[in-house]
Amino acid sequence: MKKPMLGLAISACLMAAPSAQALHLSSNGSGQVLLFPYYTVNGDNQTLISIVNSSDRGKATRLLFREGRNSRVVMELSIYLAAHDVWTGAVFRLADGGAASIVTRDNSCTVPALKTSVSLPQLANGNRYAPFSNATYTGSANDAGPDDLARTREGHFELIELGEVTNGSFATLDAITHQANGLPPGCQNLVQAWAPGGYWQTNSNADLNPPGGGLHGSAYIVDVLNGTMQMMAADAIAGFSKQVLNTPPGQGTPTLAAANEEGVGEVVFATVFADGIPLVLEYPRAQAIDAVSAVLMADQIHNEFVTGASVGGASEWVVTFPTKHFYTDVPGATATAPFINVFGSGVGTGIGAGALTDIEIDAWNRQGLKLDCIPPHDYRGCIIGVPPPQPPLALSWASNVVSFNREFQQLEPSAILGSLLNFEVYLFDAFDGGTHSEGAFRMSFWEQEQSSTTRHLMRPDNRGRRMRGLPVQGFWVASYTNGQLAPGVLSNYSDAVPHQRHISVQLPAQ
Numbered sequence: 060m061k062k063p064m065l066g067l068a069i070s071a072c073l074m075a076a077p078s079a080q081a082l083h084l085s086s087n088g089s090g091q092v093l094l095f096p097y098y099t100v101n102g103d104n105q106t107l108i109s110i111v112n113s114s115d116r117g118k119a120t121r122l123l124f125r126e127g128r129n130s131r132v133v134m135e136l137s138i139y140l141a142a143h144d145v146w147t148g149a150v151f152r153l154a155d156g157g158a159a160s161i162v163t164r165d166n167s168c169t170v171p172a173l174k175t176s177v178s179l180p181q182l183a184n185g186n187r188y189a190p191f192s193n194a195t196y197t198g199s200a201n202d203a204g205p206d207d208l209a210r211t212r213e214g215h216f217e218l219i220e221l222g223e224v225t226n227g228s229f230a231t232l233d234a235i236t237h238q239a240n241g242l243p244p245g246c247q248n249l250v251q252a253w254a255p256g257g258y259w260q261t262n263s264n265a266d267l268n269p270p271g272g273g274l275h276g277s278a279y280i281v282d283v284l285n286g287t288m289q290m291m292a293a294d295a296i297a298g299f300s301k302q303v304l305n306t307p308p309g310q311g312t313p314t315l316a317a318a319n320e321e322g323v324g325e326v327v328f329a330t331v332f333a334d335g336i337p338l339v340l341e342y343p344r345a346q347a348i349d350a351v352s353a354v355l356m357a358d359q360i361h362n363e364f365v366t367g368a369s370v371g372g373a374s375e376w377v378v379t380f381p382t383k384h385f386y387t388d389v390p391g392a393t394a395t396a397p398f399i400n401v402f403g404s405g406v407g408t409g410i411g412a413g414a415l416t417d418i419e420i421d422a423w424n425r426q427g428l429k430l431d432c433i434p435p436h437d438y439r440g441c442i443i444g445v446p447p448p449q450p451p452l453a454l455s456w457a458s459n460v461v462s463f464n465r466e467f468q469q470l471e472p473s474a475i476l477g478s479l480l481n482f483e484v485y486l487f488d489a490f491d492g493g494t495h496s497e498g499a500f501r502m503s504f505w506e507q508e509q510s511s512t513t514r515h516l517m518r519p520d521n522r523g524r525r526m527r528g529l530p531v532q533g534f535w536v537a538s539y540t541n542g543q544l545a546p547g548v549l550s551n552y553s554d555a556v557p558h559q560r561h562i563s564v565q566l567p568a569q
Contacts, residue, residue: 081328081339082298082318084354089113090295091270092315093218094355095278096379096532097291097458098124100152100159100212102477107279108148110218112140114273117224117232119305121313124150124161124191127214127458127480128204128413129402130384131195132311134161134211139168139224139235139249148173151188158208162188168235168246170253170308175246195311202390203403204413213478215379215458218293219313220274222267222303229258231266253308263305269321270300280476280536280555287475287553289536296354315382316348326521329353333564340520348385349518351530352397355381356517357560358505358528362535364422364486366464367496371540371551373474376461376558377533378482378502380416383457387414397504397515397529413455416504416529417514420452422486424498430486456480464496475538475553504528505563516565523567533558 098106112118117140124134138146148163163174164186171189173179179187191211196202204210226232229252234245252259259265276293301321306312318327329340329350342349364374386395387402394401394414402414422430460478464485473481486495504515505527517526539552 081330082296082350082354083330085295085297087275088292088295089273089275090297091220091272091274091299092296092351093274093276093293094296094381094532095216095218095276095291095293096381096534097127097215097280097377097476098150098159098213098278099280099476099478100150101479102472102475103282103284104280104477105149105151105283107281108150108276109278110138110140110146110274110276112142112144112274114223114271115142116268116271116273117141117235118144118274119221119224119267120218120274121221121306121308122216122218123311124159124211124216125214125384125457126196126210127379128210128456129196129202129388130214130381130457131200131202131388133159133191133193133195133214134189135309135311136161136173136189137170137221137249137308138218139170139243139246141167141232141236141243144237152212156209158191158193158211160188160190162186166237166242168243168249170249172246172250202388209479213458213476213480215381217315217381218274218276219304219315219317220270220272220300221305221313222264222269223271225266225268227266229266259305260307263307264303267303267305269303272297282475282553285538285540286551287538289534289553289555291534291555291557294355294532296351299351314385315351316385318347318350319344331356331526331562331564333562338524338564340524340526341522342520346518348382349520352382352385353517353520353526353530355530355532356397356526356528356562357531358515358563359501359503359561360531360533360558361499361501361561362556362558363498363537364463364500364535365497365537365539371538372496373538373540374463375473375475375478375536376463376500376502377458377476377536378454378461378531378558379458379533380529380531381457382530383414383416395518397517397526399514415453415455417453419503420484421501421503422484422495422498424495430495430498454482461502463500475536504531519567525565527563527565531558531560 120138122136126133146165146167150161176187197206224232234248235243237243251257278291280289304313325344327342327347327350331338365372386398400414460473461482462473519525534555534557536555
């Protein structure tokens with residue numbers, strides 16, 4: 060369809076649904092939901108987290124960590140922020156291995172209590188920490204992935220605002236507001252509020268108004284031994300909920316499927332931008348997760364890579380599908396569009412079987428010359444040694460780490476992030492038999508020649524419009540290791556750059 064017609068169709072949609080009501084990806088990084096594409100404690104890494112309440116009102120929030128294979132919840136923490144409060148924490152693992160854990164020195168109230176706990180294990184410095192759990196993917200909750208605690212060491216995480224805290228009947232805002240000594244006086248009141256007979260057990264809306272936004276956050280992957288740090292800002296979703304979402308802790312709720320509208324219980328609106336034009340989509344309430352996925356959809360993502368030996372360069376891409384589990388974690392059923400395979404149906408790699416998500420890739424050097432992967436291709440990347448027929452390229456997991464120009468060590472940890480959720484790309488120079496060390500890279504989830512198929516095509520909204528591609532977020536992480544410029548002077552550098560998305564919509568036939 061020609062672009063002018065697309066514009067006319069979108070304009071009509073805007074008149075049908077006011078964009079002020081629609082959830083959308085925030086342009087300033089502030090909202091009611093924060094989506095962090097990755098955390099890791101593999102290798103020598105730890106992940107530092109900062110969450111900021113930029114509003115004049117108190118906030119009740121829930122932080123959910125999801126392991127990277129199937130997005131099962133491995134840690135949950137409710138955090139209560141006073142006006143203009145900042146909460147910080149660190150995800151780490153002990154030297155003897157095992158699960159990831161979380162620790163904080165922050166005074167803001169949490170449920171369960173973390174810093175002030177008297178029952179959690181202690182570090183040598185006396186700080187209490189909470190280990191991540193494998194309970195959501197073992198026993199009766201077992202899925203097709205590994206059962207071990209190592210699975211908790213990398214993945215993605217989200218923060219959802221439950222509501223704005225007021226004093227109401229129980230002075231909850233006073234309880235979480237820091238006093239002159241830097242301490243909130245009533246953190247234990249919030250713990251008791253969820254105990255049997257507590258006021259939130261009786262009425263979960265007590266002392267809460269609907270979410271109002273104003274949250275933003277960032278995470279930092281720190282390798283202390285190598286002196287590197289990569290910062291990633293969270294993607295923020297505004298307009299997510301017009302209702303209080305205060306659910307009991309320990310249940311992995313609320314989820315991203317809790318999106319809702321005020322007074323419009325049967326639909327959820329989402330605003331996306333296709334070719335720079337705002338389009339308001341309208342989904343049935345039962346498909347609220349599609350509204351969230353819609354604002355994350357891309358038919359392509361673009362970024363760079365640098366692996367030059369002269370600068371000690373290494374490059375990895377994080378590619379996370381934060382809503383994938385809603386469509387693929389359905390044992391005994393079939394996957395829901397835009398995904399095509401359920402978790403456990405993928406090819407076994409020696410480290411579990413995922414939900415394969417097919418992709419296309421393209422690469423260019425810095426002069427714009429098209430580059431080739433060494434064939435053949437498969438779910439592990441572009442590798443040597445797999446005989447024809449060649450299966451399509453595919454990513455296996457909810458969070459994937461793409462490594463560039465390594466020596467085909469797919470079952471080994473990746474060089475920068477220490478990831479075991481690897482997909483390897485080896486870019487071949489057919490002229491001299493070497494590798495291309497730097498340039499541009501594109502990953503596609505939709506090709507125009509597929510337009511007659513439904514592969515990676517979202518379910519239609521109430522007006523028949525379908526987003527193309529997949530709900531995705533992530534970044535390119537680059538590391539430059541130059542050793543010591545002089546004795547005691549380390550010259551290692553790193554950076555993280557968000558992927559650029561391309562967005563497109565298939566409109567119904569006119």
